[in-house]
Amino acid sequence: MGPAVAVSELVKDYGAVRAVDGVSFEVERGEVFALLGPNGAGKSTIVEILEGHRTRTAGTALVLDTDPSSAGASFRDRIGIVLQSSGIDPELTVREAIDYYGAAYSRRVPTGELIELVELDEKADARISTLSGGQQRRIDMALGLVGDPDVVFLDEPTTGFDPAARRRGWELVERLASQQRAVLLTTHYLDEAEHLADRVAVLAQGRIVAEGTPAELRARAGSALIRFAVPDRVEPVSDLLAPVSGDIVGRGRHVEITTDTPTADLAQVTGWAAELGFELEGLTVTTPSLEDVYLSLVADDVNDAASLDGGDSQT
């Protein structure tokens, strides 16, 4: 039995445009894996290939050791899909919709249990058309889980939730992973990825530009960033700074040191300045957030592409 989801060198072309460009990753059972990236980065295309909604151009994609592009009802019996773009018959009530869609699965969760899980008890007999946006997302979630799936695809599951509903949505996702399901999540909320995901892949322009646990990604930027400026008369990067363990970048008078040992490096820097007898202007030590990492990764990629498309692909 392989991993719940295994993607290797996946490629998807739309005409002449390569929307997904050689993406590889795996998701294990009991793991929450997040695809993070701006709109148009290829997240939804990847997920829809794995759900069997789209065919791939090249590469391999296996979900539960099955090729989704040729899989039938028995495959769909084992997966749960929560898509942003899929509606529910507005004429039905919450209970009727869960009953109807649930009846198609071999291992179904009782309707009452699901209604309770997504906290729609009071709306159980209300027509779908009368639900608020957040309530509709909750019944979306219920319909994605009604078949007791082994793999759950969540496409931006908390978009449109208020902060409290968002917290409860997160708890629900955490519970899914604790039940040994594989969860593949797409999101453009960093805090959501950081909170929920065991591992994150950052996508830009159809490629994975970084992958790892949220902590590993944060560490890519070093655990700390030391910034300062030197007076005009001083050469900003000299041999005296060589013992510093981090990466040193000098731009004119401004120096940035990315380091995993900020205490030692800061001592080197201040010792150097004290010896030469000058002040370090605007000296700061900061911890980069996942957001810093993400923005720098995505910005690099967008800048690469900007010359080609004017940089407005992120709509």
Next chain:
Amino acid sequence: MRTLWRCVRMQNRIFWRTPVAAFFTLVFPILMLVLFTAIFGNDAFDTVYGRVNSSQFYTPGLAVFAAASSTYTGIGINLASRRELGILKRVRGTPIPPWIYLGGVVLSAVWVAALGVVAMVVLGVAAYGVNVEAAKVPAMVVTFVVGSASFAALGLALASVARSVAMAVPTANATLLPLAFISNIFVPFGSETPAWLDLLGNIFPLKHFGLAFGEAMNPLSDAPAFEWHRLGVLLVWLAVGAVVAAWKFSWEPPVIKGRAARRRRTQPAPA
């Protein structure tokens, strides 16, 4: 089989909760029978069936019109709107087999069509003395089944060609209503009707559906009153509808397509 039955029941439930659909497929044709017989009287006149009462002319035609509305217009608009809402896409992600789902939509529409036809015929017999003979009932039933199947296939084709509700509604009305005028449904064709209109009506299935059903109710026709050549034309249209649907039907909401197209325009090809 149980899944199919569940799909039929759910589509029926949706139909009865959509009052505008119920009105146009069931009430509107009956209203027309009442109005036509009130305006023109129920006297005998020369029709395609020979010299019969006006109610004898209008009842089968309007019954068939109700059946065509329920299947062609009903299925076309229902599926276009369910696709637009992303419901068809949801269904494709569940273990419900696509053919079972579509089968549920079709059978539900045929069931509603049967209700419309029975209501029309019962009203015709009870209120206007329209002729129904036991020996010709098999011809009525077979004509209804073949005609409804044909218009259901054309409804699937309509939902395949008209990708949005905004396109499906006018397309359905702009095809079915003019056809009803040249198919001996709303107006009886006399000897002075231009030949090209007659020919036009003969090309399309509505006239054959109506006249085959009308012959099976005609007091002047001989039992069993099967109009095999008309049923043959209906089967040809069934095949046409099925081929177009098989070729063009999509489960993806049209907005997704638009979004993908926009992405295609704005996202550069990798150098």
